[in-house]
Amino acid sequence: MKDYLCEDTIAAISTPLSKGAIGIVRISGKKALEILKKVFRTKSGKPKETFENRKMTYGIIVDENNDEIDEVLAVYMKGPKTFTGEDVVEIHSHGGIYVVRKILKRVLSEGARLAEPGEFTKRAFLNGRIDLVQAEAINEIINAESELSLKVAVNHLKGSLSSKIESIRDMLFHLKAFIEAAVDFPEEEIEIIETGKVKEKVEKATEKIEKLLETYDDGRIIREGIKIAIAGRPNVGKSSLLNALLKEERAIVTDIPGTTRDVIEEAVTLKGIPVRLIDTAGIREAKDVVEKIGIDKTKEKLKEADIILFVIDGSTGFTEEDKKIYETLKDNPNLIVVINKKDQGLKVSCKDFENTCVEISAKEGEGIEVLSEVVMKKLLLEPETLFKETEAMITSERHKNLLEKALKSLQNMKKSIEYGIESPEFLALDLDEALNALGEIVGKKGIEDMLDIIFSTFCIGK
The missing domain is CATH 1.20.120.430 (tRNA modification GTPase MnmE domain 2)
Structure with a gap:
């Protein structure tokens, strides 16, 4: 496998395809240097026959008519001591979408093939520069x-x-x-x-x-994150809790029940752990087809979640609607009851529940830090000791x-x-x-x- 060497030369844009300061076109393969010589000119417009290994060279890229496309810095890296194990060329241009695409098109016209997704790393693996774990x-x-x-x-x-x-x-x-x-x-x-x-x-x-x-269990969480579903009847403060955890307003918050009709997913980091927060539609008898779809999606997301935050409006007490929802969730070992609106006075407390429970005010941000710690404990996660750099x-x-x-x-x-x-x-x-x-x-x-x-x-x- 170490002796593997592709016959063709590949090229691709290696920077994000958007406006930016710099755009990079990468070339790898036996014809990399040959292609560079064909498309590169010195600032005075003359061809350049020699490129010093691993040294940036200032010049221009020209089209088939020798008209200038852009000023660039180009570097040639001789294999096998490169990322792919082959000869590699990088052309650093200004970061406009059109100009980078035009340079790539010019490179392809001189015999390179457009690289497939991950092909540079694949060649690094096949040429013995890295193993498969390192490639991943x-x-x-x-x-x-x-x-x-x-x-x-x-x-x-x-x-x-x-x-x-x-x-x-x-x-x-x-x-x-x-x-x-x-x-x-x-x-x-x-x-x-x-x-x-x-x-x-x-x-x-x-x-x-x-x-x-x-x-693996901890490793999966570190890589994929925790899925936390926020559930409850309409207008108990689920979206306010989402915004409090995100520390910015993403979800619409109103006094109108059923404002969140669809499932809203947002990414956040809690205690260094990536978290996928899922703000679900309020669970109740649907009043129309659209709301029913949202509620059905909520039930699906609850099954997928690592943690369920069941939110109650503590200022109105534990309603019959709350009880119906709670009965379907209470046996879930990863359920956390969240009594919201502590700032308005509570008519129900954590003493009323056998499940793990936290009292908060999403509006004021009170209790949010405690809730984050409870989530970690519920999953038996200790972020400070979760990963040691000396361990695999x-x-x-x-x-x-x-x-x-x-x-x-x-x-x-x-x-x-x-x-x-x-x-x-x-x-x-x-x-x-x-x-x-x-x-x-x-x-x-x-x-x-x-x-x-x-x-x-x-x-x-x-």
């Missing part, structure tokens, strides 16, 4: 929505998770050597199995995998599934030994399955069919 980490960095998710992604890019996976693979490869020796020298089978301490090694590898899997963490469902597959194979192997089935051929089958699953995580086994799926989630130009 680049996309995680781009999509990070909080300080914590960024730290985890950077940690993955540095190779913290890869090194953990590789250490387990090394352990199993050593074990495989003992087992293959037993196959090659059958008369020494029992002695080799005992000498190699197969069971102990399997148990040690199993413990390491289980420890990694234990990080599983955030990807793909990694989780493959670790579980490897774990199951090792558990089967251990059971075989305990049942007295010590045939090295049988043990080798389970061991190979575990090694293959771990190899898939870092991209060293059976990943050809997955590459297009994984890299299709990247942006073009990365």
Whole structure:
């Protein structure tokens, strides 16, 4: 895989396609330098035959008629010590949408192909510059929505998770050597199995995998965030609570019941954790088709939520309508009762509920910080200790599934030994399955069919 080298040269715009100070067109492949020489001129309009490796050169990009498109800074980076492992060129122009597109079009006219989403990173992986975990980490960095998710992604890019996976693979490869020796020298089978301490090694590898899997629940939350649904009857202050948590006014707040007819979703960070706040339509008997659709969506979102904030207007008390809704939610372990409008005087208190409960004033912002802390405790999250940069963490469902597959194979192997089935051929089958699953995580086994799926989630130009 390290010897892989694409025959064609690719190009794409690597900066956001919008107005800005700078726009970058990136080229990678064997013809990168050749293409640069064709489209680049010095400021005086003369062709430039030599470009110093990794040094910015000032000049202009010209069209097919040698008319100037834009003033640029161009840099040539000779492979294999580049991001993709190939020759790479970057053209830095002014950041207008039209001018950057025109430069890209000019580059494509000289023999480059438009890159597919994530193709630059895919080439970096295929050329052995990074492993598959690190390639995925680049996309995680781009999509990070909080300080914590960024730290985890950077940690993955540095190779913290890869090194953990590789250490387990090394352990199993050593074990495989003992087992293959037993196959090659059958008369020494029992002695080799005992000498190699197969069971102990399997148990040690199993413990390491289980420890990694234990990080997934927290890792998923760091990467994807928490889904918090705000529910309740109309006009109890759900939208006011949403605005208080966002610390800005996004939802319409009026005294008219049923103002929120659709589901409103907003992103916010609580205690460093990314959160998806879902302000739902008030739950009641719908008065028209539009409101019924909104209420149906509310019920769907409540099923998906990690936390449900059931909001009550404490100034009017616990109404019959509140009770009907509460009866459908009270058995949910992640329900938090939020008694709102504390500033107006409360006719109901947290003492009246067995569920976790917080008294607030969304309008005045009172109790919002306490509510944030209660949400963290409800999910058993401690943001201060959730992630340590020295430790690896599983955030990807793909990694989780493959670790579980490897774990199951090792558990089967251990059971075989305990049942007295010590045939090295049988043990080798389970061991190979575990090694293959771990190899898939870092991209060293059976990943050809997955590459297009994984890299299709990247942006073009990365």
